[in-house]
Amino acid sequence: MLGRLNHVAIAVPDLEAAVRKYGKVLGAKVSQPLALPDHGVTVVFVELANTKTELLEPLGEHSPIAAFLERNPSGGIHHMCYEVDDIIAARDRLRDQGVRVLGDGEPKIGAHGKPVLFLHPKDFDGTLIELEQV
């Protein structure tokens, strides 16, 4: 069921500083910042040969990463996103096996414009998993 690792998302308190570290210091290719007000984040993509690291900074008053940054003021790895072919089939299969799907279980349109769901980190060893239909 699991396809590619689409990205690993890191919540950062200072996007400009993080971009400097990944770009100038680590020598990775980084995108321009992209404000996604509907998702409450500004994102920078660190383009790797096989996948992406996404640097997320809160945007607006209801950012989904604000609480995480309150608990982890220095930042930290927020979630991992895996690709699936059929997100409804994936959701139903997971629910049948007792996995808790966050929210109302209906896929939302994610930051890449594709349907996504999040799985409860308590069901996966403290790891917040995003599934994205590709």
Next chain:
Amino acid sequence: MLGRLNHVAIAVPDLEAAVRKYGKVLGAKVSQPLALPDHGVTVVFVELANTKTELLEPLGEHSPIAAFLERNPSGGIHHMCYEVDDIIAARDRLRDQGVRVLGDGEPKIGAHGKPVLFLHPKDFDGTLIELEQV
């Protein structure tokens, strides 16, 4: 400088349970457990199309992930490993820019039999970064 994302490592309190979740529940291809006593972990590789997730369980009395699991008893994402061509050149470049390399700064032979170094998480938004020479 940064090459591929080699793996994301997740520390888990119960490897058998984690293997069941990634294998049976999420439907990923998982390896047999591999005991690495020199590295203080037993590892299972979750084989994705483009990279790997590594599930790590402490092994022995001096496991490098024991303290992490004491702080995070349910488990959690422990580190991200990026590939580099030349680990000595990478280390020197990073040090020149003020990044703290963990330990004595000499590469160790990592769990894949290749030279590795770890970078201080406080220099990368709370993310422990492993560099592996490939």
